[in-house]
Every structure is written in structure tokens, then in C-alpha cells.
Amino acid sequence: MPKERPEHQIKIMITQVSDSLYSQLIKTYGENLPSAEPRSLDEIRKQAFERFKRVGFPTVKHEDWKYTNVQPLVNQHYELDVEPSFAAIDLNNAGIPRLDAYRVVLVDGKYHAGLSDDVSDVPGLSIMPIDQAFERLCFAKYFAQFADKTDNPFVALNTAAFTSGLFIEVGKNTQLSKPVHIIHVSAARQPVFNQVRNLYVMSAFAEAEIVESFITDDAAERNLNNLVTEIMVREQAKLQHYYLQTATSQSSYLNHTEIYQEKHSLYNNYNCTFPGPAFVRNNINVRLGDSEVESHLYGITLTAGNQLVDNHTIVDHLKPHCESYEWYKNITQDTSTAVFNGKIFVRTDAQKTNAFQQNNNMLIGEKSAVYTKPQLEIFADDVKCSHGCTIGQFDNDALFYLQARGISEAQARILLVHAFAFDVTSRFANATVREYVEHLVEEGL
């Protein structure tokens, strides 16, 4: 007797946001993209929307959303798919000092050619708005192949109704000399619900760094962003992937990232969230689809004010001889809430798996809360898996030690948080990004 959501509740939720979403969808199919989209995509969208309609927006009764209530967010009014005003976009907030990168700017999900670097002459690198990639071979091959297998209703909604996004392909044997810096700007002057869909393909033997910054324009109205990124890391390819969440309280994010890795590949994700955005839910799922694959997930979450930051990760060991390493650190201040849910799956016959997961929390705020659920599900015996989790606060002895040596209390606290974060920041492959993140940690305290 599974607990069904009462019928009327579903209806209410759909009328609130998705009723207008639904009509928007009809419009999208009917007018905007009649011939640009291949038939197969229409079908995928239709099916995804059916899936979404069946489950609706999740409530806290749903195990995956137990600590994260999206109802207040989805019960507000939003415009769908507004034409972005490209005028006067200030990118200073996303500037990473001394970072030499190929810059790509997405304003409310839409590619901004004027602010983005032209990469057409970079061999082996193609970057384009996702709607221009529909005809590409690898788009057909990978789009909606991974993320849509999860039961996240926001992915289904995104697949059904995304309006913008980015496609990146790094060609075979291409090693990019500079990182790609993607800047997501929320700038709309009216309340907006953005649905952004990205697909990154790392071809065999390719190597790249992708840095994604999230910022809010000063004049922006409140906005809810539903992002889905699918990443294919092919044989022997290497991808370093950074998320730097520095938006303001006007912005809320549902950010789903689905990574599929092939033989001998490496994927590293560095997920950093700082004081600002009111609501952030990250889903980062890595599927280790072949043997001898390595994945690292690092996270640093520093929250303040009334923020809620929820990081859900899945590391899915499908094949033997793989290694995964996950380390998330949360620091909660004021009345903020941090949620961590890390799942490690080791499937039957994925022998010789090494999986490690650690989650450390510093609960500093008088009224802040930490909810964490490090979870292991293991179906093979010849494996080494461990997880650890701690929740604590400032060590008074350490504070005293530093103060006794003439360091002010505020400075001592910064030092200690710095040291706490060091386990994670020291793993950053890119020194420039590391410095920037360390600076943001200091600033956020």
C-alpha cells in the first residue's frame, strides 16, 4: 500500500506553476521550435512531461526531499521563458582574478555571444547554444540518456520544457590549454523560472577544465533556476569540473548533474556554495560505467543568513576495479541549513571497488541545522568502502591557543575555518580557482 499523494494536492501543485508551464510547453512545441527540433526530441519531451505530470513536485514526504521543502518555491508566480535583457550585464561578481579562460556567458540560460569569447578557432573545442546542437550525432546519442533515468521530477520537467542551455564537445585527443569558464547570470527584471539544459561531451583522450560560476545581476527579480547537465566522459578522457555558487538571495537553484564515465576516465567535481542564494539543491550523480574509472567529488558549503543548501550525490559503481573518493565539508552560520546526502552504490560483481566518502560539518550558527545521511549500498564482497561523518564546532582549545598568541578572535576563527576547509581546497587541481575559493571562504565568514 504505497502512500499516494492525495489527488487534490497534485492538482493544486500543477495549477500553481505547471499549469502555466504546461501551456508554455504547448507554445514551445507549437510555435518556437517547430522545425529546428528533430522528431525524436519531440517524443522525448512528451514522455518526460508525462512522467512529470504523474509525480508532480515533490513534498517532504518524499525520502529524497525529506529536509528540503520546495513547495514554497514552486507555489510562487514566475514568468516562463522571458527574453533576457542583455543590456548592462555586470560580470564583475563572477571574475576570478588571474584566471585565463575561454569565457562563456549565459544570461538566464541563454547564450550571450557578445560577452562570450569566440572559440571557433580553438581546435577540437565546440561550444554552442544547445538548440544549435540538436542535429549533432553525439547529441542524439547522449541527450536524455542518463539524467532521465533518475526519478528526480525536476529532470523530467527540464527535459520536457527546457528553453536554453549549452552544448560543449571536446574532440578526440584534444587537451585544452585553458579552462572553459561558464558564467550563469540571472538577470531577468521580472520573477522568472528558467529551465536550462546542458550537455558536455568529453571525447576519448580529451582533457579539459570547466569552471561554472553562478551570479545574480544586481537589478534582477527573484528567479528559480532548474538546471540539468549531462556529462559524458569517454574512454581515457579527463574532466575537472568546478561549481562556484556565488549568486544572491534573489536566486534559487535546482541543479542536477549526471555524469557517465567510460573506461580509464577521470572525473573530478568541486562543488562550492557560498552565502547568497536562498535555496540550492544540487544533485550530482556519477555513474562509473566501466572498469578502471576514477571519480572524485569534493564539496565546500558555507552558508549564512536563512540559506538552505542541499547536496545530494550518488556514486554508482557499476563495474569492477574502480575508485571513488568523496569529501564534503559544510559550515553553517546564522539560521542556515545544510543538507548532505551521499549515496554510494556498489553493484553486484563490481569487485575490487575502492569507495571512500567523508562528510564533516561545522555548525556555527545559533539556530542553524545540519542534516546528513551518508549512505552505503553494497552488493559485492571484495570491496573496500568506508564513510565517515562528523558534526562539531570551533575547538575552544584551538581558539584559546591562537588568542593566547595575540591573534584576534575573529582572525582565529577565520584561520580555523580555513584549516577546516583545507582538506578539500587543497585537492583543487587549479591553483587560481583554489585561491579564489579560499578568498570566498574568508569573505563569507
Added chain:
Amino acid sequence: MSTKDDELLKELALEEYKYGFTTDIEMDIAPKGLTEDTVRLISAKKNEPEWLLEWRLKALRHFLQMDMPTWQNFEHPDVDFQDISYYAAPKAKPQLNSMDEVDPELISTFEKLGIPLNEQKVLAGVVAVDAVFDSVSVKTTFREKLKEQGVIFSSFGEAVQEHPELVRQYLGSVVPQTDNIYAALNSAVFSDGSFVYIPKGVHCPMELSTYFRINAENTGQFERTLIIADEGAYVSYLEGCTAPMRDENQLHAAVVELVALKDAEIKYSTVQNWYPGDKDGKGGIYNFVTKRGICKGDNSKISWTQVETGSAITWKYPGVILKGDHSVGEFYSVALTRNKQLADTGTKMIHLGKNTRSKIVSKGISAGVSHNSYRGLVKIGPGAENSRNFTQCDSLLIGDRCGAHTFPYIENRNKTATLEHEATTSKIGEDQLFYLTQRGIDPEKAVGLIVNGYAKEVLNQLPMEFAVEAQKLLAISLEGSVG
């Protein structure tokens, strides 16, 4: 895996359940089905006061409205609640005052299980036993001796008659009728169980123990245990359970409530060896139990120790509500699953008082095609200043078709709390095995040694006599397993 190992694994799978016999005894069994009439029948049979009947009926109404949860890590079997008989008792006899009046068939049953009901036969009188056969308690030993100290140790039914004020005050105060679907069911139809009250400042002079035995077919067992330790009291309590081998599944849905007042300590140990079903997963007991204690007063302590080797499905989370300041909750568990057994077990530690401490040590061992899950909740309330939790849950895998799963929920809302959680999953180390076999210890004994060492931290918490028993039980259950 070598062929030798395979053979040993096969042996392990075929290891017989030695408590699988049935007792042929005249029974009084209620007709199948669950309605208000069933509840009234049970209540009438037990000659219960009106308030208790009302309490049961309220629980039944809740039960009928509740849905089966879906979050558990196993497929919930279809249980037809109308196809179960909710009351089974050996044919009624007048009040039992001496051993001679107990049915000799029952005495021999419990003797076969190694539970002496005859006080003279018990060495030095260190353990008092309440023996529960199907739905009712058949004999409680050493009652008189305990009475001298003011300790009340009786069947639940007797307690309702003799100490209704205590029962009324505490029944359902830790596990409310509405807590979960099986607690609601139990509240509606519970037939008997044990009741313990330790008065102020009394250190209970002997171990108290309840022995549960399911015998009748097509019945469920729904017993209820209530233990109250008044200020400064101490009691150590142990329960054991077995059932005959049958092809159909039987439901066991018990509720245990512990109340520790100021400075009191309750130590509750379980050696659970219900019939686990055969190697194909046929038959066995569904062990769906709600166990919870409350550290009501300051400086109180509740400690759960469990050794789980039986049952087709084990589903329980003995928990502690740490309400009193400076109170302590502990949970030690060894859960062994093999063949097609499933276990989803763990604990809940709810910190409410200041300076409360909890410690969780859980050791899971899975063999065959079984699945063993640890699910634990550590919750720190906003007022639980300086509370402390340490959790360790380890899993050992024997064979490549079993599963070990960990679902720890950690919720902290206080900035002065410190929590630690660690978990590991691995198989028996080849180097450890090699070390032992190289010294002339055969692989089977070596595995036993390693597992016993692995579980030692938990077994050490058991009262002496039962630690030996539990060690033997683990060894038997593990016989011939080499990973």
C-alpha cells in the same frame, strides 16, 4: 573462491535450525481475523478493565487507517491481517502457584530450549525467567524472592490485574498507539508479555529474562513488555526467542517500552533466534518490533544490546529518547543474516536534554544471498546543549551475492553538539585468514575466531551467561563460512 570455500559455504547454507521442533499441546486459539470483536475477545479473555479495552480499540481504529510504509530497504511481504489468529494460549488453567501445575509438556518444551522453569534446577538462582508460550506467559520464576525487594516481575496480564495504576500510567507513554502501523496493531491485540517495576533505589538482585516461544500455526505473536526503573534503580533484562520450523511465515510484532527515571539504569539484551526460514527463503518469522526507551530523569541510562541471528525479516530500531539532562543511551548490535534473510535494523537516539550522550556500535554480517541494512537516526534537538554521539557501523560480507547497506540519518540543530559517524564495509581479510590457517587453525574455526573478534565489542555487553550463549549461536550460524 576455492572449491573448499564453496563447499563450506554450502554447509553453512544447510546448517539446521535446532529449535525447529513443535510442541503438541492443547491450545485455545481465537478464530482468524481482525475486527473490533477480536479485540473485545482478547480483552475479555484477559479480564481487562474498561479503560484498557478502550485504549485497544483506539489503537485498532488507528491501525485500520494506516498505510504500510514504503521506505524500508526490503520488499514488504503481503501480510493478510485477516488471515492471522490473534490469540493462542495453552488451554486455560487456574492460577499457577507451583511447578506441579504447569503442563509437563510445556516444561519439557522449555527444557529443550535450555530454559529451566524449575527454580530448584537453576544454578545459584541468578536468573529469573518469564516464559511466554504463544500468546501467554506460562510461568514466571523467582517471583517471591524478587518481591522481598519490592521488585515486580510478572506477566503483563497479571500486572494489569494487580498493578493497574502503574500500567495505566506508563502504557503507551514511550511508544504511542499511533507510532507506526505495527505498534498500532500490537496495541490493539497484544495478548501478554512481561512487566517489570523496580522500586526506588533498588538494584535488582538477579538478571530478569523473558523467553518467547511461538508454537501454534497461523498465529501471530504480539507481546508487550513494559519495564519501569524508578529513581536510582538498576535492572538488567534479557529476552530470547525461538519458533518451530514452518513453511508459512509468521508475524511477530512486539512492543517494548522502557522508562528510566532519575539516576536509574536499564540494560536490555536480546538474543533473537526466531526461525529464519529454510535456505530457499521459505517460511520464517517476520520480526517487526518497536522498541523504545525513555531516559526520563536526569543521569539515567538505557542500554540496548541485541544479537540478531534469526527471522526471515528483521525490522526494528530499538531507540532511546534522552530527555533527562546527563542521560546516556547505548546501542550495541550484531546482526547476522544468511541464506535469504533480510534485516533492516538500527537505532534511534533522540537527544533532548543537556549533556546527553549516546553511543552506537553496530556490526552487520551478511552471508549467502542475504541483505543486511543498518538504519540509524541521531537527532539533536535545539535544547540538547553539549550532547555527544559516537556511531560506528561496520559490515562484513561473506560471499559475493549478499548485500550490506548503511542508512544513517544525522540531524543536528544545536551548535554545541559533537557527532561522529563512521562506517566500513569489507570482507574477511585474506591476510587474517592466512595468518590463522598458517598456524594450523582450520579455515572454519579461523572465520569463527575472526567474526567473534569482530563482534566482541558487542558481545562483551551481554550478561556473562548469555555472552557464552550468543557466541555459540554466532559460531553455529557461521559454521563453515569462509569468505
